[in-house]
Amino acid sequence: MNEANPVYSDVFDTQKKKLGLLGGGQLGRMMIQEAISYNIDVHVLDGDPNAPCKSIATSFREGSITDYATVLDFGQDKDVLTVEIENVNIEALEALEQQGKKVFPQPRVLRIIKDKGLQKQFYLDHHLPTAPFILVNNMDELRENRDFLPAANKIRTGGYDGKGVVLLRSETDIPNGFDAPGILEKFVPFSKELSVIVVRNERNETVAYPVVECEFNPQLNLVEFLFAPAAISPETEARAKEIAIDVINQLDMIGILAVEFFLLESGELLINEIAPRPHNSGHHTIECNYTSQFEQHFRSVLDLPLGAPGIVLPGVMINLLGEAGYHGDAKYLGMTEAMQQEGVYVHLYGKKQTKPFRKMGHITVALPDIDRAKKIARQLLQTVKVIS
Amino acid sequence: MNEANPVYSDVFDTQKKKLGLLGGGQLGRMMIQEAISYNIDVHVLDGDPNAPCKSIATSFREGSITDYATVLDFGQDKDVLTVEIENVNIEALEALEQQGKKVFPQPRVLRIIKDKGLQKQFYLDHHLPTAPFILVNNMDELRENRDFLPAANKIRTGGYDGKGVVLLRSETDIPNGFDAPGILEKFVPFSKELSVIVVRNERNETVAYPVVECEFNPQLNLVEFLFAPAAISPETEARAKEIAIDVINQLDMIGILAVEFFLLESGELLINEIAPRPHNSGHHTIECNYTSQFEQHFRSVLDLPLGAPGIVLPGVMINLLGEAGYHGDAKYLGMTEAMQQEGVYVHLYGKKQTKPFRKMGHITVALPDIDRAKKIARQLLQTVKVIS
Known part of the structure; x- marks a missing residue:
């Protein structure tokens, strides 16, 4: 604090x-x-x-x-x-x-x-690091800015979970863009995606959690899992927390905020986006930290002191998504085997119906040895399935 | 397992x-x-x-x-x-x-x-260690057995939380005894009170938790707090778990069982009493162990595999009892200060009304350094109060 x-x-x-x-x-x-x-x-x-x-x-x-x-x-x-x-x-x-x-x-x-336009403008106005961008209103304006590519085209409002975002590598991709108010965000090659959860209460007390890192599967080109603490230098850890605290202070916001970053090869950190609520990248805090993000959420909005964010155990979090091709009453495969293992924590979300890629739950693997936790998490990705 | x-x-x-x-x-x-x-x-x-x-x-x-x-x-x-x-x-x-x-x-x-009479007889029949006892039906029978004193007189059914138990040191205490079916249990000087939680499911899988120890305040002659792991030899730890597993197996019981022990100066362990449900001596398992006693309870009765009982952090548990002299809508003093400290976990029980010595909640202090946890727990006993 x-x-x-x-x-x-x-x-x-x-x-x-x-x-x-x-x-x-x-x-x-x-x-x-x-x-x-x-x-x-x-x-x-x-x-x-x-x-x-x-x-x-x-x-x-x-x-x-x-x-x-x-x-x-x-x-x-x-x-x-x-x-x-x-x-x-x-x-x-x-x-x-x-x-x-x-x-x-x-x-x-x-x-x-x-509004992703206002969000980006906010970073600029407050000297918070983020990738260069241009506001666009329609596909004609995408074309006018073809020299700015490669860039991500994001709709200003309503996008979520990867929807409302498309990467325009070159002019030929422009027809895949949105003919709607949006932003063009310069594509910046990054080495890692990081996330920091910060909290602030009415007394301007702030707390930042240890940095979380996404692990990509290079074959599948998708996030396999999140883990904490991130495998980054102490300088990057400190800088990411500092920026995240700066964001919540500049917003003068009360509550809990997730700040997602791109870490560039140069070591530079750019803010990707922010979410003013508990976040998928903080689910592991239930078991891995002295105070979870969910407890911080109600502490921060109810004029209570914030809790200690320190690490109890390193952890790895995988999402349990509805398996492609299944709609209907949810059933869980591989669960009884998973729940026999030390350090495996199951969280189901009480959703009776599954559908493809619906977030049905998550599993955190929390163990003193993070490499062992990652290994178990990779196995669970193969064995635990949500079907109908 | x-x-x-x-x-x-x-x-x-x-x-x-x-x-x-x-x-x-x-x-x-x-x-x-x-x-x-x-x-x-x-x-x-x-x-x-x-x-x-x-x-x-x-x-x-x-x-x-x-x-x-x-x-x-x-x-x-x-x-x-x-x-x-x-x-x-x-x-x-x-x-x-x-x-x-x-x-x-x-x-x-x-x-x-x-029925404490049947319970004690069960130990005898199954060669489980416990203090010698005599069944008595009324105060006349207490007098007939005056040579057995000092002994605890316990009513056979209906006693709880220290009610229904009285220590008869000598013949002059006999009028304090119960004129009702009960037991006379030989008073055995002990050095520690210990507890082991065990669990067993329909597949006869069993799990035993690390041993918990009561810390007495010698001035006040009452339990200040419980802590785990207990400060005992590895042999005593192993023997206590072995006996507790033996009890649940001999009972052929499915569910969760707390086994309370007296540890004598000689190192001998005697079973004090047992409870076939989650127990006050297992509350710290929520934070201190990979699987809590409450999760084991539903796992054991629902034909699910049992969870790993290993230690995540050492811990100390204090009960939050209604302060003497207060009846009515519960208020909690010292709480906001308590909840600022790393490793302090608050659990309130949702009881709107307090009364003297009512169990209103508990606090677990879970930290890598158990001596520090004990020190904080002793402070919290002074600062956190339930009043009206």
Whole structure:
């Protein structure tokens, strides 16, 4: 923590504040799972009647988190509102903020992050390192900027999980681009993808987690798993944390923020993108760190002190995605074998139905020897399957 | 694990089996909290409409767990039944077992453990080490056995948390004894109190946890905290585990069992008592071991493989008891300070009302240096208070 702790209320009585959560997916579910240990009630709004949070939320309301009237009404009897997904109705959150509710992360921050154009402009304005970019409005403007290629063309709003992004290597790729408001981001060859989770509360206390690294499978050209601590120099570790803390401070944001980086061969770090909520790259913190990202999430928005982020065990995280070709009631292959192994931690998200590449759960392998953990994680990628 | 693993079902589909839990207290609550990670539904029966499990159970039925008809009816649509407290209607569980339901721990085992006379006789019959005892039916029989003193007089059924036990040092203490069916257990001077948690599933796989030790405060003559691993010789550690495994095997019990021991100056171990459920002496396993006692509980009764019991971090556990003199809505003092410290894990039990000595929560201090953990635990005993 970067500042002396001011005095907190001597009386811990979290039930005085009514916490509302927009979004009832796995990120909310894992937050609630940990909030139980502090007697913290969590009231959830989500449009899916089978949302992962439903059976464990203190109360669950079925309704659209992107609908102005629904969000405004949901917030009326809450004291604090937070999100587990960016795609929410920001105008309603602004209205709630004006009513005097605490809304963390602040709607102002969500507005910047939701729009990749504003997000990139924010980095520029605050001298935060990121790849050069150009704002474009349509395919004609992609053509006009052909000299800027190779570059990634990203739509400004609505993209997620790799959707809404296409790499334009040269002019001939331009027809694959988006005929919509977007950005052209200069392609920068990088050696690693890194991520840092940072947290900040109302007292401007901040905490940064140890850096996480993506492991790519070069044959398949996809992320196999994430691991922490990253295999990087102490200087890069310190610099990545420093930038991430700088981002959350410059945003003047309360809550939890994931900052994803490209590490270049030169050692330079560029911010790729940010997410103002618990993040896939922080799932291992449940077992691997003294305080998990999910606990930090509710600590940060409820005016509680932040927790220690130090490492208990190194760890490797794999996502359990719905297997291609399977739709329907989820079944899990290879699980009983996996759960017999020391250091293998299973997290299923309570989703009854699987579909191709749906995030159904994750497994963290946490062991003192990270090479052994990686080996086990690679085996589990072969043996654990979500089918129907 | 003491046997080669037989083949488990390749398809992990826990929702096929409907699990019913008798008792909705903190032991059930912590079990449900971990069952969430495996998509395991838990249906709870408890007489208290504000039971700690209520808001997180898949379903909650308000009803007496000691009432024959209520328990029998609750079990009708369940496949597996388990308990988080011994004081349940055993006859109803026997009837459910006869209907073909799986009931773990078995009613036969609950019957032995619930009655301290049968429990002690069981040890004798199976050559398990325990202090000498005499069965008594009333105060006259206490007098007849005055030559057996000093001895503890314990009522055969219904005692818990130190209630139903009185030490009779000499003949003059006899009027403090119970004029009821009980046992007289020879007082044996001991140097330490130890505990071992063991688990056994339907495949006769067994797991024993590292030994836990009680730390007494000699001034106050009460348990200050529990810590693990215990400060004992490797021989005593091995022998305690061996006896505990022997007890669960001789009982032919499926489920989780806490075995409490007296360690004599001679090095001899005597069984004090046993509990067929998760136990206060295993709370630290949530953070300190690869698999917690709560996860082992549901693994053992649901025909799942047992988890690895190895140590992640040494730990010290203190109970948060309602402060003497306070009744009413619970408030927690010293908590925000506690939760800032690395390695301090808070667990509150969701009880709205405090009363003197009520178990309201616990804190585990888990750190690589156990002496530092003990020091912090001693401080927390002074600073964290549950009042109203």
